[in-house]
Amino acid sequence: MRDIFVLTEADLRRCVKLDLEAVGIVEEAFRMLASGMVIMPPILSMEIPQAHGEVDVKTAYIPGFDGFAIKVSPGFFDNPKIGLPSLNGLMILFSAKTGLVEALLLDNGYLTDVRTAAAGAVAARHLAPQTVETAGVLGTGVQARLQIEAAHLVRPFSKVLVWGRDPSKAEACARDIAERLGIDAQVASAERVVRDSQLVITTTPSREPVLKAAWLHPGLLITAMGSDQGGKNEIDPQAIAMATLYVCDRVSQAEKLGELRSAREAGLLQNVIPPELGEIVSGARTGRSSPHDIIICDLTGTGAQDTAIATHALRAAKAAGAGNIIKA
């Protein structure tokens, strides 16, 4: 009989915050990813057309971390019709020494939200202009809010611009951000958001570019985190061609799931191996070399982030005495 920690979403929301500690652990995961010592198999992906659903499974082993996570993310897109969220899922944390189950993190996607936003903060820390006065976001969902909150931890901007297809959702998002961060947040056109910001995060599920190349300007970081599947595309491929630098979280994923896919299909970045965010973090490759650089960072989400946040969550939950123990 062994002890297995069971942590619910409520437990995890209490113990794991989107803070500099979470950003730090995700940054460490990216650093390790660049070391070549992380083992991260391709994502297992199952589409279930009969149920208008899909399931992704991600994992990664990071040397030096006590555990490794296996994350299961189902997305069932008819759920809202019956009052349920489309996305949910859980993580299982295994001992990296024995492979025994250590914790069941029934987070319904909360830890994914945190580690995804934290990756945005890592990108902002290493790739945004040193001074960001205005940050912009395209999209109005949970990640729009969390990405702005995370970026604000590392670039304390005083103004936020929000664009969304649905103006009332954009208003609500801007209101939430203003309240949460105590700063000015306003709705604007997508063009104004990009032209007037030094840091822009795109968080839409779009299949057609929402960010046009003509809007780029010197001194800009665009973090594109919406595209995480073949078929999605937020950034005009010409914008990638115009940018000073294109960075992604993992080339092998970005070329299938991210903006790199659309760019390559448009004939761009053909014989280039772009730098990965971890290589920028570790200093192996150069990130921003001038305040005027235009950088695009393409995040598809990695199993290494899941292992990092799950390890962090179990530590935090134990410290807080949260959760239940099952004898199994």
Place this chain on the structure above:
Amino acid sequence: MRDIFVLTEADLRRCVKLDLEAVGIVEEAFRMLASGMVIMPPILSMEIPQAHGEVDVKTAYIPGFDGFAIKVSPGFFDNPKIGLPSLNGLMILFSAKTGLVEALLLDNGYLTDVRTAAAGAVAARHLAPQTVETAGVLGTGVQARLQIEAAHLVRPFSKVLVWGRDPSKAEACARDIAERLGIDAQVASAERVVRDSQLVITTTPSREPVLKAAWLHPGLLITAMGSDQGGKNEIDPQAIAMATLYVCDRVSQAEKLGELRSAREAGLLQNVIPPELGEIVSGARTGRSSPHDIIICDLTGTGAQDTAIATHALRAAKAAGAGNIIKA
């Protein structure tokens, strides 16, 4: 807040037996697999050399089943040095309609043991000679015992022959089988086991053939379930060439992980698409056509079996009022 069932190994051992019901549900999974309507992505596999470990993740969606399972099977081979089992793992059962987590089956591999043995019984039911007086097994582990027990459900033989590299383990295995089934069970050489049996199950982790072609004889089914990874090989490829029929659980897996891999590497079965067990079950392809046929059935283990046994387990546990409920 939703209810998630949590079932421990003890709960599952109480509710899920290796019986004709379990065989029936696994048979149904194979039948569906042959229909072409099952969605079964390739196995996610992560090797962790630093920890002498590996993890496999399997899943499958079977139309008509209420849920689908994701099974995580870690194998950490230094565990016995510290008094822990090498193999363990768990299954997560999701609603096939909403993707929400319905049950955590903390089975430490027990359900895998049952569904693997049940697949052996399905093979025996459809491919063994109608009359089996003697069944043989190569290997002396848990599956050696369970495969014999499962086969006995569908072919009530009166004698069992056991071979293992370690004679004392073979003696213990024969004793356990004799006691469990109330029939004669004896240790014999591998050659005698094969020559004197009408049904032979190979359950070893061998990387060199343990079953020689010269031992084959008319009126035989060999079920090879040991090889489940590239590198493993129990059956002399020449035996596959000599057999009347070669059947496997899933061609795409068997050619990478099963005996089909070794056979193809030996230049055999080059341009043949062998029948899958489900196609025999459904009648789409022909299995045994004469009592004299020599048939080899190669089982690597499928996600469809996991979904079948996990669905069955939750139903059985609910009926028995077993397990705990977490509000999450």
